[in-house]
Every structure is written in structure tokens, then in C-alpha cells.
Amino acid sequence: MRALDVDYMLGLLPILLGYVPLTLFMAVVGMAFALVLAALMAVERVVRIPVLDIFVRLFISFFRGTPLLVQLFLFYFGLPQMLSFLTTINGVTATIMGLTLHFSAYMAESIRAAILGVDRAQWEASLAVGMTQAQMMRRIILPQAARVAAPTLVNYFIDMVKSTSLAFTLGVTELMGAAQKEAAGSFLYFEAFLVVATIYWIMVEALSFGQRRLETFLNKAHAR
Amino acid sequence: MISVQNLNKSFGATPVLQDISLDIQPGERVVVIGPSGTGKSTLLRCLNFLDTPDSGKITIGDLSVDAAHASRADILGLRRRTGFVFQNYALFANKTARQNITEALVTVKGMSRADADARADTILRETGLEARADAYPASLSGGQQQRVGIGRAMALDAELLLFDEPTSALDPEWVGEVLDLMRKLAESRQTMLIVTHEMQFAREIADRILFMDDGRIAEEGPPADLLDTPRDPRTRAFLRRVG
Ligand SMILES: Nc1ncnc2c1ncn2[C@@H]1O[C@H](COP(=O)(O)OP(=O)(O)O)[C@@H](O)[C@H]1O
Ligand SMILES: [Mg+2]
Numbered sequence: 001m002r003a004l005d006v007d008y009m010l011g012l013l014p015i016l017l018g019y020v021p022l023t024l025f026m027a028v029v030g031m032a033f034a035l036v037l038a039a040l041m042a043v044e045r046v047v048r049i050p051v052l053d054i055f056v057r058l059f060i061s062f063f064r065g066t067p068l069l070v071q072l073f074l075f076y077f078g079l080p081q082m083l084s085f086l087t088t089i090n091g092v093t094a095t096i097m098g099l100t101l102h103f104s105a106y107m108a109e110s111i112r113a114a115i116l117g118v119d120r121a122q123w124e125a126s127l128a129v130g131m132t133q134a135q136m137m138r139r140i141i142l143p144q145a146a147r148v149a150a151p152t153l154v155n156y157f158i159d160m161v162k163s164t165s166l167a168f169t170l171g172v173t174e175l176m177g178a179a180q181k182e183a184a185g186s187f188l189y190f191e192a193f194l195v196v197a198t199i200y201w202i203m204v205e206a207l208s209f210g211q212r213r214l215e216t217f218l219n220k221a222h223a224r
Numbered sequence: 225m226i227s228v229q230n231l232n233k234s235f236g237a238t239p240v241l242q243d244i245s246l247d248i249q250p251g252e253r254v255v256v257i258g259p260s261g262t263g264k265s266t267l268l269r270c271l272n273f274l275d276t277p278d279s280g281k282i283t284i285g286d287l288s289v290d291a292a293h294a295s296r297a298d299i300l301g302l303r304r305r306t307g308f309v310f311q312n313y314a315l316f317a318n319k320t321a322r323q324n325i326t327e328a329l330v331t332v333k334g335m336s337r338a339d340a341d342a343r344a345d346t347i348l349r350e351t352g353l354e355a356r357a358d359a360y361p362a363s364l365s366g367g368q369q370q371r372v373g374i375g376r377a378m379a380l381d382a383e384l385l386l387f388d389e390p391t392s393a394l395d396p397e398w399v400g401e402v403l404d405l406m407r408k409l410a411e412s413r414q415t416m417l418i419v420t421h422e423m424q425f426a427r428e429i430a431d432r433i434l435f436m437d438d439g440r441i442a443e444e445g446p447p448a449d450l451l452d453t454p455r456d457p458r459t460r461a462f463l464r465r466v467g
Contacts, residue, residue, distance in 0.1 A: 139327065
């Protein structure tokens with residue numbers, strides 16, 4: 001038993017906070033790509049484009065069915081051996097790619113459920129006024145599905161923020177990697193990782209707060 | 225001129241529409257009555273391909289569609305020549321009353337925002353909804369929602385308006401205002417095909433009433449003939465039941 005080295009922790013905090021932007025960068029970029037990919041796959045799953053549907057289902061099944069860590073290793077260490085043009089892929093890019101593919105598979109399922117949750121009569125009404133399927137999706141169905149799916153999608157974003165820590169295993173010096181290096185010099189592992197945990201915790205609490213505000217806002221929308 | 229020739233539709237092995245033929249003149253107001261489950265909704269829904277007919281020919285104005293070989297363009301063409309009023313209103317929940325009316329004008333007809341809004345102003349006035357223009361469907365009464373539904377269909381200047389039991393889902397207190405609006409439309413000689421159980425209303429506004437039974441038009445005629453001196457025993461039995 002030894003005392004917690006609070007001074008060390010306070011000294012470490014600003015250093016590690018400097019890595020927060022990289023963490024958020026990976027999560028935000030990953031989320032943006034994942035949203036687009038997920039929406040496309042969700043729409044495909046609903047309208048079922050022959051042949052493409054098989055690939056989308058395989059994709060979703062694979063990326064939900066295997067651990068993110070395994071997927072990251074596959075991209076970062078495995079793919080360059082198979083595809084020579086990928087030899088220059090860096091850890092940050094590989095992480096964003098992995099996060100995008102992994103989370104898009106989960107998000108596609110939530111968005112699909114939200115799309116199917118929009119009352120069928122509105123689909124018919126959209127078609128009856130002469131809209132194409134694409135117009136119906138873009139103008140009527142997806143905006144409503146987005147409202148339903150938004151809180152769940154924020155959950156995935158929170159999960160994604162935490163999952164950026166896996167970039168450390170690809171040699172990226174992000175929050176986790178930086179803490180690891182600091183701790184290796186000071187041997188104060190507990191303190192270092194406690195600071196890291198606290199930083200993640202605060203980020204997630206802030207996001208959860210935003211999520212609750214968003215839900216209140218969405219519940220009020222379209223009720224006037 | 226609207227013409228339906230030998231329209232057939234089955235759901236699985238169950239025939240629902242059997243060889244329906246029907247002509248509607250411009251400005252004509254035709255009411256369809258009949259027991260539930262006889263294919264009245266399916267008939268309306270086949271005309272704009274919300275249900276896909278198996279065979280037959282549908283002509284609306286300058287567009288003739290062979291139902292068995294309808295292209296995507298044919299289907300859009302039929303939908304753009306018809307307006308549909310749903311029993312459950314089916315308003316766009318993410319759009320205000322005004323936006324429900326302007327949506328297709330902008331998205332489908334390619335009208336400018338300003339022109340669509342001007343058109344919406346006229347429609348909102350005609351439907352008595354000016355005061356609720358910026359309300360979302362969730363905050364409108366059933367009667368107001370259905371008036372928006374009718375306004376949305378009116379805005380498109382369709383050659384034919386289809387009404388599928390527009391007052392059946394309404395609380396009794398809202399039926400009158402919806403029928404009043406439809407009466408106004410009928411007086412303006414809008415071509416209409418209306419499925420309804422409101423017999424008094426049918427008698428007032430219809431040029432012709434069709435009685436459907438078991439997927440066929442069993443009898444048709446002017447309201448006075450069909451309602452007061454029906455020839456077909458099935459029509460008589462139905463009218464006795466609905467009083
Ligand atoms: N989507 C569907 N799938 C299977 N059967 C249907 C479907 N829609 C309607 N039907 C059947 O077709 C018949 C006619 O239905 P419908 O046109 O709704 O009758 P109505 O409007 O006269 O009450 C009914 O027997 C109904 O059960
Ligand atoms: Mg019906």
C-alpha cells in the first residue's frame with residue numbers, strides 16, 4: 001500500500017489533455033463516415049436491391065460478428081500484406097477505417113429499424129403524390145427515422161470515443177498510448193491510467209448530457 | 225376522360241377485383257358503395273398503383289397504361305394525374321399543414337418555393353385552415369388533419385381525386401366539416417371517385433353510384449335509381465343493412 005501521487009496526476013493531466021483532440025478527431029471523422037455508410041446500408045436493407053443485399057448483409061454480419069480489435073489488426077497489419085498500395089497506411093487512418101466499418105454495421109441496423117418504424121401510411125402518401133422512392137426517403141422517411149434513431153446513434157458515438165483507445169495497439173500515440181509512455185517513465189501506472197480513465201469519463205458524461213438534451217428537444221419536435 | 229378496362233387483381237390466390245370496367249367523364253362525381261372486403265379500396269389503390277393490378281388497362285387523360293406491363297414512368301404518370309385521400313389521413317408527420325401541401329408541389333412538380341406557398345395560401349383558405357397553417361399534424365384535430373389531406377391532394381391539380389372512406393376514421397363531430405369541403409370540391413366539378421358509407425352525402429353529390437360486391441361492380445346508376453329502386457338483390461340487401 002502506498003499513497004496516491006496526486007501531484008504527479010495533476011502534472012500529467014494537462015499533458016494528456018493535449019491528446020483529447022486526436023481522440024475526438026478519430027471519433028468524429030469515424031462517426032461522420034459511419035453515418036453515411038450506415039444510412040446507405042439501412043436504406044438498401046429496407047428496399048432490398050438484389051445481389052447488393054447479399055453483400056450488405058454479409059458486411060453487417062461480419063463487422064458485428066467479430067471484435068473491433070481483430071478488425072483493426074486485420075486492416076493495419078494484415079491488409080498491407082495483401083494490397084501493396086496500403087503499405088503506407090498509418091495507425092490513425094486504420095483506426096478511423098476500422099471504427100467506420102465496425103460501427104456502421106451496428107448503426108445500419110438501428111437506422112433500418114427506425115425507418116421501418118415510420119408509419120407505412122406515410123410511405124404510401126409519399127408515393128401517391130408522385131414522389132420517387134428516393135424523394136420519399138430523403139424528404140419524408142429518413143428525417144423521421146433520424147429523430148427516432150438519434151439517441152441510439154449518440155450511444156454509438158460514445159462507444160466510438162472510448163474505442164479510439166484501441167488505436168494504441170496500432171502504435172498511435174493517443175490518450176492511452178501517451179499515458180502508457182508516461183507511466184513507463186515514472187512507474188506510476190495506477191496514477192497515469194486513473195487520469196486517462198477520468199478524462200474518458202468526463203468526455204462521456206458531457207456527451208450523455210448532450211444526449212439527454214437532444215432527446216428532450218426531439219420529443220418536442222413536430223408536436224406543435 | 226378516365227377509363228378502366230378489365231381490371232383484375234388477386235392477393236395470392238384470392239381474386240379481389242374481377243374484370244372491373246369503368247368510365248368516368250371529366251367533372252363527373254362517382255361514388256362507390258358496398259360491403260367491406262369487396263375490393264373498394266383495392267380498386268382505388270390499383271388506379272395509382274399503390275396496389276399493383278395483375279391485368280387491365282387504365283387511361284387517365286393522355287396516359288394509357290397496360291397494367292400487366294406498366295413501366296416506372298407509367299406508374300409515376302398515373303400518380304401524378306391522381307390525388308389520393310386516405311382514410312387515416314396519412315399526413316407527413318414531419319411537415320406542417322402548409323408543408324404537407326407544398327411538399328409535392330416543390331419536390332414533384334418542381335415549383336418554386338414562392339409559387340408553392342402562394343398555391344398553399346389558396347388551398348389553406350379553401351380548406352379553412354389558414355389559422356393552423358404552421359401546425360404539425362400531431363396537434364390538429366381529426367377533421368383538420370383530413371382537410372389537410374384533401375388540401376394536399378387538391379394542390380396537385382390532379383385529373384382525378386380518389387377518396388378512400390375519408391370520414392370513416394373520424395369522430396362524428398368532425399365528419400360534417402370534411403363532407404362540407406368535399407361538397408365544395410364536387411360543386412367545382414372536380415372529377416372524383418369516392419368510396420364512402422355516407423349515403424345521404426352520396427345521394428347529394430354523386431352523378432353516379434357504383435355498388436360493388438365480391439370484386440365486381442354489381443350495379444350502377446344515378447343516386448335516385450340505385451338508392452331508391454335498386455334492381456340487384458345484393459344491392460337491396462346491402463342498403464337495408466346500412467339503413
Ligand atoms: N395487402 C393485402 N394482402 C392480402 N389481402 C388483402 C390486402 N389488401 C386487401 N386484401 C383483401 O382484399 C379484399 C378486399 O379488400 P379491400 O379492397 O380493402 O376491401 P374494401 O375496401 O371494400 O373493404 C379483402 O378480402 C382483403 O382482406
Ligand atoms: Mg376499404
